Amino acid sequence: MYSIFERSGWWRLVAVHGRIVLPLWLLTGCASYHAQPLRDHLPAMAKVEQAMAAALRHNHPASAHPVNLHAPLSGKDLGEIAVLLNPDLRAMRAQIGVAKAQVFAAGLLPDPQLALSADLPSNVAAGYYNAYSMGLSWSLASLFTRSADLHVARARAHSVQYQVAWQEWLVANQARILARQLYYLQEQEAVSQQAAATTDQLYRTSVQNLRLGDATITTTALRQIAWLDSQDRQLALRRQVTKVRQNLNKVIGLPPGMHLALRAPEMLKNFPDAAQLVPLADSHRLDLLALRAGYQAQEARVRRAILGQYPGFTIGFSRAADTSNIQTIGPSIHLDIPLWNRNRGVIAESEATRAQLHAAYTARLFQTRAEITALVADLHRLHQEITPLEQQVPQLQSAELRLRSAAAEHNVTLIDYEAVRSQALAKSLQLLALKQAYAEQQVALEMAVGLPWQQRGEWR
Structure with a gap:
């Protein structure tokens, strides 16, 4: 007595076509699942220092001596x-891998589809046979859009690479x-710390002289106010x-x-006009x-739409046999009729997105200029x-030293003396603040132009 599988005729189907289907399964490489758990721990300090040393060696490949991370580092x-x-x-940077995978996926051809079915008559004694059918089909729609899909994926990959690089x-x-x-805040803190030490010394001397009767309350109070001001300034700069x-x-x-030693910034005096x-x-x-x-990718999406x-x-x-055991073999074709939809919604959305990207690029260009x-x-x-200030501040500092001795x-x-000292200190801090702003704006200009460091000579 045959099993249901044998009676249905499926065994003949597999026997006839198994020589084709089974090798196809064997030739297609199947991916296997590998778990990748999250790690919630931070890298050790030793690994951080190794990565920093690797970056510095990348900057200075000609340097033969080991990198000293405690030495002053440049910007x-x-x-x-x-x-x-x-x-x-x-x-x-993981987005780059995703974009490359999308390019790979866009270039793949669709897999064929295999359809198997069987009809089992309930009365086999009446002379009916077990019917079966097998169909193998392949969609050609993706072949017409494969070039456009690849163009979209490649343009998007380039856009992602530029975005990550930016x-x-x-x-x-x-x-x-x-x-x-x-760097300049530390310079200001050092100046304020020196000023605080000076005002502290003067205040202590004034307090001692007041006890001896050699100073007045007004003089001591003025020096106390100057000392308190210098302390407030120093603490504020320390917080910054x-x-x-x-x-x-x-x-x-x-x-x-972590504390890093910093090298004095390079200050450029000359630069071209806007x-x-x-x-x-x-x-x-x-x-x-x-x-x-990204705009080129959207252009390709419009073409794809x-x-x-x-x-x-x-x-x-297809190959089939009915319950009368009549064997049939024949081709088939399926055609989508663009009657109502005609992909008009996707086309309208793609064109609107293209117009939006065009406006965004124009706005970014205007903003850059x-x-x-x-x-x-x-x-x-x-x-x-x-x-x-670079010319006058050294003179004020020299005058402050002479007046300190005279006082x-x-x-x-x-x-x-206090009038000269406070003004000399204010101008010194103002000069450092202006140099800080100049140094920051200089880097901001290089950032806005978008030139790498090795190419800055083009506009220096």
């Missing part, structure tokens, strides 16, 4: 380290800006230094409490290149403010 070094260690950038550029220059800000250092460590991807920098930005800024690639309005074909081949013009104007203004010998009044 360029910190920028490279930030690109390597920043957690957000490492997560964003974010790396922003993070690197943000680290450079914070490094310059931290701590905050900026933590922000810098966060951008780079370092532990919050009219010369704007064309460079149009051709070098990675975000503009990303928008162009247009192709989708044409009918899709599916061809096939306005930003470069404003930065160049700010740099010119800051340069005009810095130049006279100690009671040759000048305390009010006169």
